[in-house]
Amino acid sequence: MSLYPNLPPTDASALQRKDFQTNQDVRWCPGCGDYSILAQIQRTMPELGIPKENYVFISGIGCSSRFPYYMDTFGMHTIHGRAPAIATGVKTLRPDLQVWVVTGDGDAMSIGGNHFIHTLRRNVDLKILMFNNRIYGLTKGQYSPTSEQGKKTKSTPMGSVDYPFNPISLALAAEATFVARSVDVDAKHLQEMITRMARHKGTAFLEIYQNCNIFNDGAFDYLTDRKTKVEHELKLEHGKPVRFGPGGAKGIALNNRLEPIVVDVAEHGEDRLLVHDETNQSLAFLLSRLVHPDFPTPLGVFHMRERPSYDQLVQAQVDEAKKRSPVGSVQALLDAGETWTVR
Amino acid sequence: MISKKTEALDAVAIRFAGDSGDGMQITGDQFTGTTALVGNDLATFPDFPAEIRAPAGSLFGVSGFQINFSSREVYTPGDRPDVLVAMNPAALRTNLPDLKPGGILILNTEQFNEKNLERAGYQTDPQADGSLSSFRVYPVDITGMTLKAISDIGLNQRAAVRSKNFFALGLVYWMFNRPIEHTLEWIQKKFAPELAAANERALKAGYHYGETAEIFTHNYTVEQAPITPGRYRRISGNEALGLGLLAAAELSGLELFLGSYPITPASDVLHFLSQQKHLGVKTFQAEDEIAAVAAALGAAYAGGLGVTTTSGPGMALKAEAINLALMLELPLIICDIQRAGPSTGLPTKTEQADLLQVMFGRNGESPLVVLAAKSPGDCFWTAIEAVRIAVRQMVPVIILTDGYLANGAEPWPIPQMSEIPRIPVQFRTDPEGFKPYLRDEMLSRPWAVPGTPGLEHRIGGLEKQHETGNISYDPQNHEFMVKLRAEKVRKVADLLPPTVVDGDAEGDMLVIGWGCSDGAIKSAVAGMRARGHRIGHVQLRHLNPFPNDLGDILGRFRKVLVPELNMGQLAMLLRARYVIDVHSFTKVQGKPFQEIEIRDAIGAQLEAN
Numbered sequence: 001m002s003l004y005p006n007l008p009p010t011d012a013s014a015l016q017r018k019d020f021q022t023n024q025d026v027r028w029c030p031g032c033g034d035y036s037i038l039a040q041i042q043r044t045m046p047e048l049g050i051p052k053e054n055y056v057f058i059s060g061i062g063c064s065s066r067f068p069y070y071m072d073t074f075g076m077h078t079i080h081g082r083a084p085a086i087a088t089g090v091k092t093l094r095p096d097l098q099v100w101v102v103t104g105d106g107d108a109m110s111i112g113g114n115h116f117i118h119t120l121r122r123n124v125d126l127k128i129l130m131f132n133n134r135i136y137g138l139t140k141g142q143y144s145p146t147s148e149q150g151k152k153t154k155s156t157p158m159g160s161v162d163y164p165f166n167p168i169s170l171a172l173a174a175e176a177t178f179v180a181r182s183v184d185v186d187a188k189h190l191q192e193m194i195t196r197m198a199r200h201k202g203t204a205f206l207e208i209y210q211n212c213n214i215f216n217d218g219a220f221d222y223l224t225d226r227k228t229k230v231e232h233e234l235k236l237e238h239g240k241p242v243r244f245g246p247g248g249a250k251g252i253a254l255n256n257r258l259e260p261i262v263v264d265v266a267e268h269g270e271d272r273l274l275v276h277d278e279t280n281q282s283l284a285f286l287l288s289r290l291v292h293p294d295f296p297t298p299l300g301v302f303h304m305r306e307r308p309s310y311d312q313l314v315q316a317q318v319d320e321a322k323k324r325s326p327v328g329s330v331q332a333l334l335d336a337g338e339t340w341t342v343r
Numbered sequence: 344m345i346s347k348k349t350e351a352l353d354a355v356a357i358r359f360a361g362d363s364g365d366g367m368q369i370t371g372d373q374f375t376g377t378t379a380l381v382g383n384d385l386a387t388f389p390d391f392p393a394e395i396r397a398p399a400g401s402l403f404g405v406s407g408f409q410i411n412f413s414s415r416e417v418y419t420p421g422d423r424p425d426v427l428v429a430m431n432p433a434a435l436r437t438n439l440p441d442l443k444p445g446g447i448l449i450l451n452t453e454q455f456n457e458k459n460l461e462r463a464g465y466q467t468d469p470q471a472d473g474s475l476s477s478f479r480v481y482p483v484d485i486t487g488m489t490l491k492a493i494s495d496i497g498l499n500q501r502a503a504v505r506s507k508n509f510f511a512l513g514l515v516y517w518m519f520n521r522p523i524e525h526t527l528e529w530i531q532k533k534f535a536p537e538l539a540a541a542n543e544r545a546l547k548a549g550y551h552y553g554e555t556a557e558i559f560t561h562n563y564t565v566e567q568a569p570i571t572p573g574r575y576r577r578i579s580g581n582e583a584l585g586l587g588l589l590a591a592a593e594l595s596g597l598e599l600f601l602g603s604y605p606i607t608p609a610s611d612v613l614h615f616l617s618q619q620k621h622l623g624v625k626t627f628q629a630e631d632e633i634a635a636v637a638a639a640l641g642a643a644y645a646g647g648l649g650v651t652t653t654s655g656p657g658m659a660l661k662a663e664a665i666n667l668a669l670m671l672e673l674p675l676i677i678c679d680i681q682r683a684g685p686s687t688g689l690p691t692k693t694e695q696a697d698l699l700q701v702m703f704g705r706n707g708e709s710p711l712v713v714l715a716a717k718s719p720g721d722c723f724w725t726a727i728e729a730v731r732i733a734v735r736q737m738v739p740v741i742i743l744t745d746g747y748l749a750n751g752a753e754p755w756p757i758p759q760m761s762e763i764p765r766i767p768v769q770f771r772t773d774p775e776g777f778k779p780y781l782r783d784e785m786l787s788r789p790w791a792v793p794g795t796p797g798l799e800h801r802i803g804g805l806e807k808q809h810e811t812g813n814i815s816y817d818p819q820n821h822e823f824m825v826k827l828r829a830e831k832v833r834k835v836a837d838l839l840p841p842t843v844v845d846g847d848a849e850g851d852m853l854v855i856g857w858g859c860s861d862g863a864i865k866s867a868v869a870g871m872r873a874r875g876h877r878i879g880h881v882q883l884r885h886l887n888p889f890p891n892d893l894g895d896i897l898g899r900f901r902k903v904l905v906p907e908l909n910m911g912q913l914a915m916l917l918r919a920r921y922v923i924d925v926h927s928f929t930k931v932q933g934k935p936f937q938e939i940e941i942r943d944a945i946g947a948q949l950e951a952n
Contacts, residue, residue: 007796082664086640091641093641118634322620322623330592
C-alpha cells in the first residue's frame, strides 16, 4: 500500500526554461559564476523529458547551496555537508524521483567529505553538482580543501600549508560510476555534461570550476580567457586520442615509468598518444592527475560505467522479500514465535 | 530414583553469572522462555560487559542475567537474587554482595583453581575459608560432569566445555520444577547436529543430577500467576520498539525508512527491522550517525515514516539534523536508547541522563516532543504514539528508552492490530491556495511531497516567513515563528488523555518517575501504602510537553519525590516549570533502581520536614 498522491504526471514535453525559474531574487554577487550554472541547468531541465514535479534539488550550506531557492522544483536547503545523506534518504525511499545535489568545495570536500565518498561508493542514483571556486565564499574568504598550497587568505596570512584535494581523483577512488568536469562559462559544454549526468543511472559527479569574483577572482582565467584557453584546455572525447593546444598540436602520452607526459604530435605521431576510454577507471585516474600548470586541464567525462544503483538494489531486496512472504502483516509478526494463552 | 520433596514458593529471583563467553545470556533467556510458558509473571535484567570476549576469569568480563518470577504480579527483576549460579570465582566475587543472606549459591567447582582465584583477587578459596557460611552453598563440578556426559560425542575439549551452561540450566530447571522440553526444541533448531546432541545431553545431565544427587534434598515450585487472560509472548524493549514502528507504518500507510548507525544498546532495532523487508521496510546502515538521521529526514521529506535509532553519543551527533527537521517541520522519529555517559561512558549499562540533552542540546529555541517508554512492552505503544503525534503536528518526536528496557524482557499480551486506531495521514495534493507553511487549527503545516504536480516549493534551515515559507530576516517575523514553533509543540498536550495517578489521588507524597523506574516505583509505592502512607505515583510518558493536568496533580500532595537514574534532570524541569519544591532521588551506577532503594527514599522524605 502506498499513500503517495500518485496523480498523473504532468506533460514534460511542453516544459520551458522559464518553468524552472522562481520569483525569488537571486542573491549571488553580481558577476558570480553561479549565475551561468543556474542558467544552464534551467536550459537543460526542459530537454530531459522528466515531469517537473519529479525533480528534487537538495543542497548543503555555502554560496552554491542557495541554488534550490532559484529552481522552481521541489527543493531543500539543508545543513553543512549533509546534502548527499539527505538526498540518499529521498532517493532510497522514492526511486521514481530525479534527485540533484548542489554543493561546493567546502561543503562536499571538507565538512561533508564522509557523506560524499560513501554516497559515491554506494552508487546512489544522485546527480551531484560541485561548484569548485577553491575558496570559502559565504564565510568571506578562507581557504578551502581545494585551495592551492601557499594560498594567502584571511585565515592563512602566511599562506596555507594544507595540500589540496583533487576532487576528480577522490571521486574515482571512491568508486564513482560517473565523473566529469566542466567550467562555469562554457555554456555548451556544461549543458552537455548536465544532460549526460541526468541520463546516467547511479551517482553522477560533476566538478564545475566556478569563478568567485569577490574572494578568488581569476582562479580559472587560464582556462577561460580566450587568449590562454587554447593552450590549457583539454576536451576529453571518448575513443579519441588525447590532444590539446592550437590545432591539437600537442597530446598526452606515457613515459617509460607510465607517467603522463606532454608530447608534440607532429614529432611523435598520434599513435603514441593515449586514447580516451571512459569505461577505463585506471586511465581516468591517470587523466585526473593532469594538473595545471604542468599539464593542460581535462574537461569532460573522465569515467563512466554501469553498475546497479543503491536505490535499485534496496528496492529489489524489498520486492524479493515481499515475493517470498506475500502475506506480510504486522499482526503475523506479533503472533510469530512462542506464544501462550492465559485462561 | 530417590523421591524428593517439593516446596512451594511465592517468588524467586535467580542470577546466572559467568564469563562473557560462558553463555549466561542464552541460559537466562532459555530460563525466561520456559518460565513464561509455565505461566509465571516475570521480569529480567541482562547485565553484560562491553567487551565481547574479555580475558577468561577476569572480574570485568563477568556477564550476568537475573530473572524474577512469581505466582503474583512482577514489576522488577528483583532487588537481590535468592539464587546465584556462579560459573567461576570472578562471577562469585562480583555477584555475591547482592545475594540474599541464606540464599542458594551454586558454584562450578572446576573453575575454582589457583589461577582463577588469583584472577578474581581471592587470597584463599572462599569455599574453604568460611566466608560463604551465611549461604546455602552447593559445590558442583559443572564442567567435569558436562565433559563426562558428552565424552562419546567426539567434540574437542574446547567445544565440549562450552556445553556447561546447559548443565547449569538443567540443574536449575530441576530445582524450580520447570520442564526442559522448550529448551530441547530450541537446541535442535539452533545448533548443528553434533553441538545439539552435546547441549541436549548436558541439559539432561544437569536435570538428572539435581534429581539423583544426594546434595539436593528438595526442589521448589512457583505456581502460575493470576495474569489477565489472553495470548502472550515474551518481548524485549528493542523488539517492542521495532514492532511499534512497523505497526505505526501499517496504521498510517506510510513506508518505513530506518537510517541508523550501529551503537550499543540500539543496534538490535536495526537488526530487527532489517529482517522485515517483506513488510516494505527500507533500512539504511549509514556511514555515521549524522548520515543516519539525515537520510531519515530525507525519507520524511519524500513522504515516508523516517526513523533513526541511536544512543546518547549518537544523539549528540544528530543534534544539527534534528534541528533542521524542526525548522522544516517534518515528522521524524528519533529513538534514543540511553546508556550511561558522559562520552563513551558505560556502553552496556543503563542510565536516564539524556533527558536534558534531548530537551536542550540544540542551538536556538528548539522545542520538540519527547516521550519515554516505561517497560519493555510499552516501547511498542510509545512508538505508535510518537508517530501519531509526529504526523499530526509535523514535528520531530524523540523516544527515550534505555539499555535496561531495551534488553530486559517481560511477558506481553499480544496486541490486535485491528483494535488499534489508525493513524490518519493526508498528503497535500491541491495546488489551489497552497503555501508550504500554511497553518491548521493545531498550527501544523501541510505535508507536500515531491512528485505532486503544482506543489513545487523550497524549504530549508533559514528562518522563513509565516505561511509562505520564503526566507525572511524580518526581526518581528523571527520572534513570531519561534513562538509559533513552541506553541505548536505545546499544543500536543491538548491531545493527551488525563494523566493516570496510581495509588492515592492526593495525600502525603507523589512519586514521579519516567522510563524504566516504573516497576521499582510501583512496587515501592505499594509497599509504603500498605504501611498506611497516602502516596500517589505518576510515571510520565510525556516529558515535553508536560500534560496539562500535571500542575494540579502536583498540588494535591504534600511532597513530591522524583527518582531518576541521573543527577536530577526531570526534577530540574519540574522545579522550573511549576516553581515547586521537588525532592530529587538519584542513582548513577549503570544499574536500574531497586525497590528497596525507592522505598527507603520515600520513607526518608516522609520523615523529613
